[in-house]
Amino acid sequence: xxxxxxxxxxxxxxxxxxxASLGKEEINKALNCLLKHYENEDTIxxxxxxxxxxxxxxMVCDYNKGISMDLKKPFHVISLSDNVxxxxxxGNDVGFEDVFYLxxxxxxxxxxCVIAISGSGNSHNIIKAVQYxxxxxxxxxxxxxxxxxxxxxxxxxxxxxxxxxxxITEDIHMSFVHVSMQILWRFLMAKEGKDAVYKxxx
Numbered sequence: 001x002x003x004x005x006x007x008x009x010x011x012x013x014x015x016x017x018x019x020a021s022l023g024k025e026e027i028n029k030a031l032n033c034l035l036k037h038y039e040n041e042d043t044i045x046x047x048x049x050x051x052x053x054x055x056x057x058x059m060v061c062d063y064n065k066g067i068s069m070d071l072k073k074p075f076h077v078i079s080l081s082d083n084v085x086x087x088x089x090x091g092n093d094v095g096f097e098d099v100f101y102l103x104x105x106x107x108x109x110x111x112x113c114v115i116a117i118s119g120s121g122n123s124h125n126i127i128k129a130v131q132y133x134x135x136x137x138x139x140x141x142x143x144x145x146x147x148x149x150x151x152x153x154x155x156x157x158x159x160x161x162x163x164x165x166x167x168i169t170e171d172i173h174m175s176f177v178h179v180s181m182q183i184l185w186r187f188l189m190a191k192e193g194k195d196a197v198y199k200x201x202x
Contacts, residue, residue, distance in 0.1 A: 015168050015171060018161060018162065018172060019172060021162060022172070023160065027179065030159060031183060034180060037112070037139070038184070040111065041076065042076065042113060043113075044115065045077075046117070047081055047117065048117035049118070049126070052117035052118060052143075052173065053082075058177055059177045060078065060079045063075040064077050067181055067188065070189065070194060071188055071189070071192065080099075080129075097125045098125065100129035101129045101131075104129055104132055109136075109138070113141065114130060115143070116129065116141070116142050116155070117173055118142075121147070121148045121152055122149035130154040131154065140154055141155060142157070143176060144159070144161065145161040145162075145169030145172075145173075146169070
């Protein structure tokens with residue numbers, strides 16, 4: 001059996017260091033932004049490519065089911081990465097750079113929120129979508145890694161993972177989903193006078 005303990009420990013130690021250096025104030029701003037859109041019953045759109053698309057879809061699950069299930073009103077969260085026929089149709093007929101923009105066009109409202117997830121911050125289809133969101137005045141939360149790319153310039157709230165490592169970046173982006181889900185779930189349950197207890201089928 002190969003001994004990978006050194007590499008395993010190095011990976012997790014690096015991730016711990018990056019988590020410690022995160023801008024927690026931006027995460028706090030993001031939670032307050034999401035809470036505002038929940039209270040106003042706005043739509044929250046999430047978009048990402050590759051692993052970031054999985055993070056987007058996971059966030060929809062955690063918010064629309066995980067948080068909303070026991071509340072008096074639900075979150076309205078939509079992933080623009082989960083409808084394969086729409087993605088393929090736009091990508092084939094128009095161009096891959098338009099797969100998110102065209103889903104937002106004439107649907108996104110100034111009162112809505114866009115969460116854009118991009119490790120590099122430079123994905124063309126992400127940038128085109130947030131440019132549109134910026135034009136109409138929607139709130140934009142950007143999750144990036146590396147140097148933040150172009151996305152950092154469009155995001156009203158920028159959650160930046162300061163590392164040149166896509167896997168650690170994606171790990172921490174997913175942790176934002178869980179941190180935000182758990183904090184908002186507990187807050188909203190308490191606000192309704194309910195105990196925040198997970199109901200897990202045995």
